Amino acid sequence: MMIMKRLRLHLTSLAMALFLAGCAVGPDYQRPDVDISGAFKEASLSPEAAKQWKMAQPAEALARGRWWAIFNEPVLDKLEDQAMNANQDLKAAAARLRQARALRQGAESELLPNLDAGFGPMRQRQSNAAQGLTEGADNSAQTLWRAQAGVSYEVDLFGRIASDVDAATADAEQSAALFQSVRLALQADVAQAYFRIRRLDAEEALYRRTVELRGKTLELVQQRYDEGEIGGLDLARAKSALSSASSQALGIERERAVAEHALATLLGKTPAQFALAHEPLGRVSVDIPAGLPSSLLERRPDIAAAERAMAAANARVGVAKAAFFPRLTLTGAFGYESDELGSLLEWSSRTFLLGPLVGTVLTLPIFDGGRREAGLERARARYEEDVAAYRQTVLRAFREVEDGLSSLRILKEQTTVQDDAVQQASRAAELSQIQYREGSVSYLDVIDADRQVLVQQRASLALDGERAQTAVALVRAIGGGWNIDGRELASR
Structure with missing residues (x-):
């Protein structure tokens, strides 16, 4: 009868604890609003595009795909695959992800009881005073054998x-x-490094042609000098022009070597293990439309990370609030104990314990010198910090997309103008050669016209490289691949 009463008492206590477990004190999480426009500024240049756009919300789980395939560069495709398999920063990020998931698993384990078992002897001798014996009474040590299982469970009273x-x-x-985010950044870095090397290859080819042409020009000037048609000044200027082009060509070669070393590191290789064949950059014809829906900002992983940081900080406010309330821990043990190993598992040796061996079942905090108040204030301040960081991340994302859209639009126009500048400079150089042979201009005019052709051609190549790298930066800004009018521009 006494056992039944105790059992009913424990069951009643457990039911009350489970009822109170629903009394969570943590604040409900709601993503804060961000004061942003419904469309990018560039959309105002295209009324039809503006109709397609909507407000952006984080959704990093959307598929991004092999977005770099839009450039139709087989070599780049292979480099991206190598980077995904061997880059050490990406492997470190994957390890951090596994750590975080293990920590989540550890936190979830607190929702379940802890069960353990043990077996072993204990040697003990109590004092004579504790047993009510005289000082000289015989009091020998005893050995106590114990085999038992224990269980403990904290009832989540206040969440x-x-x-x-x-x-x-x-x-x-x-x-x-x-x-x-690390993965997308790596993909973009590989693509931009690749296009930078290709642009340098184009500049190298340009300077090789320039050195070759100036070398032939020097031969003609030398011949005219030997025949006494011109003075030493023109010869010195021709030699200077050739040396200048050769020097600049070596500078491009040095830049190319450094860029190739950087790409090797992104691929998880040493510079000695990697070499990229020379291939001049062609004009990138990919245009990312200004009518790109702003919903694609949902794909930015940095926005998703900032939003999840807010959610974690909000939950930790609940943890800090729960510290003000009681904690209920249920413990118990059942097993056998005996002073002899042979009788340990007999029915008469059974034993059990309900309640903590040390301390109390219900613990109520009363005074801690303000430690809990400080912890709560810190948790709230951390949440406010993460809210501000989230909003700033969204604003930065909009700025980066705006930068990319406007840059691509302006670069396209600038390239058209620059092509005309190259044509006019080439025409001027041809005319200066003709006039020099006719004796109507000095060789200084020829050199100046030739230098202008080189400057304009190099500026044109720089614009081609910048367009390619800006396109990569814009794809990165929108979080990866995209889809418009139901048609996927980058294969998933």
């Missing part, structure tokens, strides 16, 4: 454990978004 799990879950999701 402390649940909030901790929410925070760990948000942390894991933030790590997943940060992994995607």
